[in-house]
Amino acid sequence: MVTKEDLDSRASVAFERAGAHLDGGLIDWNHAERFDSLREALHWAMTAEPPPGKNAYVLTASGRVLDPDLLEQIWTSVQGP
Numbered sequence: 001m002v003t004k005e006d007l008d009s010r011a012s013v014a015f016e017r018a019g020a021h022l023d024g025g026l027i028d029w030n031h032a033e034r035f036d037s038l039r040e041a042l043h044w045a046m047t048a049e050p051p052p053g054k055n056a057y058v059l060t061a062s063g064r065v066l067d068p069d070l071l072e073q074i075w076t077s078v079q080g081p
Helices: 038-047 068-079
Strands: 011-017 033-035 054-060
Touching: 011 038, 033 038, 038 054, 038 068, 054 068
Parallel strands: none
Antiparallel strands: 011 033, 011 054
8 A cells, every 4th residue: 555654754635537547747736735744635635525526636755646546445544443
């Protein structure tokens, strides 16, 4: 999934067209919300109301782009029992 270093490092959240299979080069990270940790970014991405027809994508400090399906898996794993 993601490393502890990624969870504790800065991350950005951008909303893009729902169903898009995008890599990091196609996402406009200039207008993304920035967070001090991936944990904060995950919380915001999973609880914020997305713009109509868009989904959240997260850019980790290590440069990995997390798509909506992966975000759901990671969010569930960091919630604990």
